[in-house]
Amino acid sequence: MVDASYKFRFYPTPEQENLLLRTIGCVRLIYNKALAVRTQAWYEHLGRVSYKQTSAMLTSWKKQEDLDFLTEVSSVPLQQGLRHLQTAFTNFFSGRAKYPNFKKKRNGGSPEFTKSAFKWKDGQVYLAKCAEPLPIRWSRQLPPGSVPTTITVRLSQSGRWSVSLRVNDTRDLRLKPRLKQVGIDLGITSLLTTSDGKSFANPKNLNKLHKKLRLAQKSLSRKTKGSNNYKKARLKVARIQAKIKDSRLDYTHKLTYVANPTAPLQLIRENQTIVVEDLAVKNMVKNHKLARAISDCNWGELVRQLDYKAEWYGRELIKIGRYFPSSKRCSSCGHIVEKLPLNIREWDCPECGSYHDRDIIASINILAAGLPVSAPVAHGGDPQDRAGKSLGATVRPVGVCVAFRRKACAKHIGNKSRQAGAMKQKAPNSDARESRPVS
Numbered sequence: 001m002v003d004a005s006y007k008f009r010f011y012p013t014p015e016q017e018n019l020l021l022r023t024i025g026c027v028r029l030i031y032n033k034a035l036a037v038r039t040q041a042w043y044e045h046l047g048r049v050s051y052k053q054t055s056a057m058l059t060s061w062k063k064q065e066d067l068d069f070l071t072e073v074s075s076v077p078l079q080q081g082l083r084h085l086q087t088a089f090t091n092f093f094s095g096r097a098k099y100p101n102f103k104k105k106r107n108g109g110s111p112e113f114t115k116s117a118f119k120w121k122d123g124q125v126y127l128a129k130c131a132e133p134l135p136i137r138w139s140r141q142l143p144p145g146s147v148p149t150t151i152t153v154r155l156s157q158s159g160r161w162s163v164s165l166r167v168n169d170t171r172d173l174r175l176k177p178r179l180k181q182v183g184i185d186l187g188i189t190s191l192l193t194t195s196d197g198k199s200f201a202n203p204k205n206l207n208k209l210h211k212k213l214r215l216a217q218k219s220l221s222r223k224t225k226g227s228n229n230y231k232k233a234r235l236k237v238a239r240i241q242a243k244i245k246d247s248r249l250d251y252t253h254k255l256t257y258v259a260n261p262t263a264p265l266q267l268i269r270e271n272q273t274i275v276v277e278d279l280a281v282k283n284m285v286k287n288h289k290l291a292r293a294i295s296d297c298n299w300g301e302l303v304r305q306l307d308y309k310a311e312w313y314g315r316e317l318i319k320i321g322r323y324f325p326s327s328k329r330c331s332s333c334g335h336i337v338e339k340l341p342l343n344i345r346e347w348d349c350p351e352c353g354s355y356h357d358r359d360i361i362a363s364i365n366i367l368a369a370g371l372p373v374s375a376p377v378a379h380g381g382d383p384q385d386r387a388g389k390s391l392g393a394t395v396r397p398v399g400v401c402v403a404f405r406r407k408a409c410a411k412h413i414g415n416k417s418r419q420a421g422a423m424k425q426k427a428p429n430s431d432a433r434e435s436r437p438v439s
């Protein structure tokens with residue numbers, strides 16, 4: 001059973017658009033007012049204002065004469081807005097996030113409707129105070145028998161309306177277990193290299209959009225701030241940015257898993273265990289020369305998708321520490337070269353002479369470092385196999401499929417060496433730890 005959100009575009013009628021715009025405005029106003037109160041309390045006497053107190057304030061604000069328009073919209077999104085503010089403060093106090101910002105009109109908004117604020121009838125969504133159902137473009141089907149529990153309407157900067165329906169999916173999506181394991185190296189020259197030698201470039205169509213974006217941004221910079229032409233130009237920029245985001249996301253989904261099996265690479269479908277490096281993308285984009293290239297790679301989203309899809313489809317995702325010297329280590333003898341500048345794509349090991357492609361060797365090493373925590377060794381495999389520990393990587397399993405573990409145990413542990421031998425024949429490079437002498 002998984003909680004999943006399904007996002008759809010919709011095109012509101014003029015009345016709906018009017019009501020939704022007013023709702024977004026009210027949610028923003030309440031959020032900003034509550035944030036102002038909390039900020040003031042903190043600066044004046046280091047006081048903290050709780051969610052309950054802001055909720056009581058909302059009741060009193062609604063009674064004020066100059067704020068009586070607050071009662072014209074559904075009260076649930078206003079309440080939810082205060083809850084989101086509470087979450088923002090919890091995240092701030094625990095050090096996970098920065099201090100909450102005021103919401104701005106130009107960023108659109110996303111009012112959230114819980115069960116009491118909408119009706120689900122004959123597969124249609126009726127929001128509170130709306131007579132007609134939302135004209136949703138059902139680009140795919142909701143899981144059969146599922147009923148939305150929460151609905152979020154979103155108006156983006158580019159002026160698009162979308163709605164995401166949170167449903168409880170009771171289906172068992174787990175795929176048939178497989179034996180294949182793969183290590184992934186994320187890079188810029190090739191976006192993704194797998195330990196079985198496949199590599200995938202950045203999607204080229206983004207370059208065209210980047211040119212368009214640059215022109216639009218230049219044109220925006222020439223407009224007078226606040227003028228109508230400024231607003232039009234800003235919308236144009238936002239639309240191109242949305243398109244770039246769409247293509248990135250589309251490509252990432254096709255690499256990880258989509259229902260259509262003709263996609264270029266389907267990591268989740270093809271592999272039982274996937275090992276990735278745990279990258280700090282936020283820190284990496286601080287390098288201005290590489291920021292765009294890194295953003296285009298969508299690494300964070302790729303790992304996020306692998307994470308939740310692994311859980312849905314009964315696969316295993318393992319993340320290894322980010323400072324692991326993956327491309328500098330020889331997979332045959334374990335020798336680690338001291339320096340390996342980014343422009344060197346391939347190298348020969350000075351110790352044993354084997355030839356290595358930088359990206360492929362990285363993915364092989366990543367796989368070797370991640371494997372000790374995966375299925376077989378979890379049952380006490382021999383210490384020689386705990387290669388990852390001797391490689392010095394910190395390893396963290398994510399979304400381990402218990403059923404597969406048990407199966408792996410019953411079926412394969414007994415003849416582990418034979419299994420390893422078979423894998424070796426199929427892909428000589430894929431199982432690095434077998435060919436490495438014990439030091």
Ligand SMILES: [Zn+2]
Pocket residue numbers: 330331332333334335349350351352353354
């Ligand atoms: Zn070597």
